[in-house]
Amino acid sequence: MAFADYYLGFDFSTQQLKVIAVNEHLRVVYEDNVQFDKDLPEFGTHGGVHIHTDKLTVTSPVLMWVKALDVILEKMKTSEFDFSKVKALSGTGQQHGSVYWKQGAKRVLQTLSANLPLHSQLETCFSISESPIWMDSSTTAECRHLEQSVGGAQALADITGSRAYERFTGNQIAKIYKQKPEEYAQTERISLVSSFGASLFLGDYGPIDYSDGSGMNLLNFRQKIWSEECLKACALNLNEKLGSPVPTSLILGPLSSYYVQRYGFSDDCYITAFTGDNPASLAGMRLEEGDIAVSLGTSDTLFLWIQEPTPALEGHILCNPVQTQDYMALLCYKNGSLMREKIRDDCSLGSWEDFSKVLQMTPPGNNGNLGFYFEVMEITPQAIGVHRFNVNNQRVSDFPKAVEIRAIIEGQFMAKRIHAKHLGYKILPQTRILATGGGSCNKDILQVLSDVFNAPVYTIATANSACLGSAYRAAHALAMHTAGTSFADIVKLAEEHKLLVTPRPGSDEIYEPLLKRYAECEAAMIAESIKHFN
Numbered sequence: 001m002a003f004a005d006y007y008l009g010f011d012f013s014t015q016q017l018k019v020i021a022v023n024e025h026l027r028v029v030y031e032d033n034v035q036f037d038k039d040l041p042e043f044g045t046h047g048g049v050h051i052h053t054d055k056l057t058v059t060s061p062v063l064m065w066v067k068a069l070d071v072i073l074e075k076m077k078t079s080e081f082d083f084s085k086v087k088a089l090s091g092t093g094q095q096h097g098s099v100y101w102k103q104g105a106k107r108v109l110q111t112l113s114a115n116l117p118l119h120s121q122l123e124t125c126f127s128i129s130e131s132p133i134w135m136d137s138s139t140t141a142e143c144r145h146l147e148q149s150v151g152g153a154q155a156l157a158d159i160t161g162s163r164a165y166e167r168f169t170g171n172q173i174a175k176i177y178k179q180k181p182e183e184y185a186q187t188e189r190i191s192l193v194s195s196f197g198a199s200l201f202l203g204d205y206g207p208i209d210y211s212d213g214s215g216m217n218l219l220n221f222r223q224k225i226w227s228e229e230c231l232k233a234c235a236l237n238l239n240e241k242l243g244s245p246v247p248t249s250l251i252l253g254p255l256s257s258y259y260v261q262r263y264g265f266s267d268d269c270y271i272t273a274f275t276g277d278n279p280a281s282l283a284g285m286r287l288e289e290g291d292i293a294v295s296l297g298t299s300d301t302l303f304l305w306i307q308e309p310t311p312a313l314e315g316h317i318l319c320n321p322v323q324t325q326d327y328m329a330l331l332c333y334k335n336g337s338l339m340r341e342k343i344r345d346d347c348s349l350g351s352w353e354d355f356s357k358v359l360q361m362t363p364p365g366n367n368g369n370l371g372f373y374f375e376v377m378e379i380t381p382q383a384i385g386v387h388r389f390n391v392n393n394q395r396v397s398d399f400p401k402a403v404e405i406r407a408i409i410e411g412q413f414m415a416k417r418i419h420a421k422h423l424g425y426k427i428l429p430q431t432r433i434l435a436t437g438g439g440s441c442n443k444d445i446l447q448v449l450s451d452v453f454n455a456p457v458y459t460i461a462t463a464n465s466a467c468l469g470s471a472y473r474a475a476h477a478l479a480m481h482t483a484g485t486s487f488a489d490i491v492k493l494a495e496e497h498k499l500l501v502t503p504r505p506g507s508d509e510i511y512e513p514l515l516k517r518y519a520e521c522e523a524a525m526i527a528e529s530i531k532h533f534n
């Protein structure tokens with residue numbers, strides 16, 4: 001059967017650019033990706049990023065993202081994807097990263113020649129060629145300055161939904177303003193990775209949406225306008241360089257004629273505002289209040305749909321991407337998939353299958369052994385290094401390999417459960433955990449997640465929920481615009497969530513006391529880290 005309409009979602013994530021197309025029944029009809037390290041080796045990235053010699057500064061080449069779009073569209077063309085059926089598209093990007101468009105770039109975007117790839121035309125359009133990204137932790141001084149300027153960390157959280165975080169865009173811009181004043185002066189527009197993606201498709205500057213905008217330490221998250229005092233504390237003339245933020249479900253306009261002429265898109269294809277990958281995942285997983293989403297991507301994140309925001313010194317409040325008056329609470333862990341990969345490789349396990357076998361063979365609770373694994377400075381808690389504790393809470397320098405594998409997975413999930421509780425989240429009998437991201441393909445990892453939370457784990461049709469959510473959001477914006485249809489109504493068409501694992505009997509008895517011990521060891525470890533750094 002031939003389908004009439006397609007909706008596209010793109011995801012400019014940390015390690016790759018992904019695309020998903022759904023038909024009018026919201027079934028996935030096309031899925032592909034371009035891996036930055038493997039497919040674009042000329043940019044010399046590892047895991048899609050450049051870690052600088054200070055080990056704190058982390059950037060990605062902006063032109064790599066542009067070239068990845070050229071490559072993925074060419075791949076779709078080669079697979080005879082029918083671009084003419086696409087009614088609307090949207091997209092998403094890793095959160096917090098920033099792109100600096102040079103004076104004159106808008107004109108180039110507006111006059112793209114369909115005979116040439118994007119990257120050759122946009123080569124000279126960026127005043128900063130290496131975009132700071134979410135893994136960066138080099139802006140501690142800027143964070144303290146911003147908090148002091150508005151009356152402290154909690155005051156900043158009350159305005160923007162988060163205390164100052166190194167990766168948040170306002171602090172990154174402040175660093176560039178201080179350290180690269182000429183480049184800052186030459187910048188006519190600053191985009192997030194998400195609104196940069198929208199700009200490429202629009203052939204003009206795409207606005208920042210409320211949801212991703214609330215990950216900048218700059219947006220008044222309740223009023224949904226830039227906070228004048230935050231802008232002023234970060235850089236001069238920031239208001240005009242950012243443009244006005246817009247609702248996440250806004251239709252920005254038709255697709256640039258570049259794509260119509262070069263790829264055969266219809267000139268009636270519309271673009272919905274792009275947003276951050278975690279908000280887009282919330283849409284893709286069709287999260288409902290009471291659910292808890294756990295994303296196991298490059299970063300690990302945990303997020304909830306909330307109505308009553310209580311900004312605190314731990315975690316973030318973001319504007320909800322599908323319901324403008326609601327919010328989402330988010331926790332982010334830097335030591336996610338790459339840390340698991342490192343332990344897998346350090347334990348000489350060649351594959352995820354071997355890693356899984358170890359999880360299957362080792363007992364839940366790991367005989368009381370606990371571990372904290374932070375290759376890079378963690379966000380929650382702010383700590384670094386590997387810290388192992390035996391059953392008597394004594395520090396040990398190493399674990400046997402099998403114990404190590406279970407310790408990292410149990411530790412990562414115990415941390416999430418403890419921190420979710422700090423956010424006010426309670427596990428109820430009806431709690432569903434919705435898992436996504438690359439690591440959610442691994443059922444044995446999800447079994448540990450289910451056991452630690454004592455709740456069932458569900459997944460959706462693809463691990464690329466941010467991409468899928470973008471395709472849904474594109475379909476929704478069009479339906480809302482023409483018929484006032486709600487997002488909940490649109491996604492009724494989507495496939496049911498799939499129950500993947502349930503907690504093993506007795507999990508609660510094992511993990512209740514262990515969670516208490518984990519929290520105590522975490523507190524001890526933080527106290528030691530503070531002593532060490534002072």
Ligand SMILES: Nc1ncnc2c1ncn2[C@@H]1O[C@H](COP(=O)(O)OP(=O)(O)O)[C@@H](O)[C@H]1O
Nearest residue numbers: 013014015016297298337352437438439441442
């Ligand atoms: N079977 C698996 N078990 C555990 N982790 C996996 C598995 N397959 C992929 N991954 C992890 O998924 C990560 C990529 O996740 P993904 O969500 O695609 O990342 P991002 O969107 O941040 O680019 C990889 O770094 C890899 O470690």
Ligand SMILES: O=C(CO)[C@@H](O)[C@H](O)COP(=O)(O)O
Nearest residue numbers: 014094095134297298299332
């Ligand atoms: O910093 C955060 C959220 O605050 C990260 O979650 C980024 O949004 C990166 O996402 P992935 O590429 O890991 O999905």
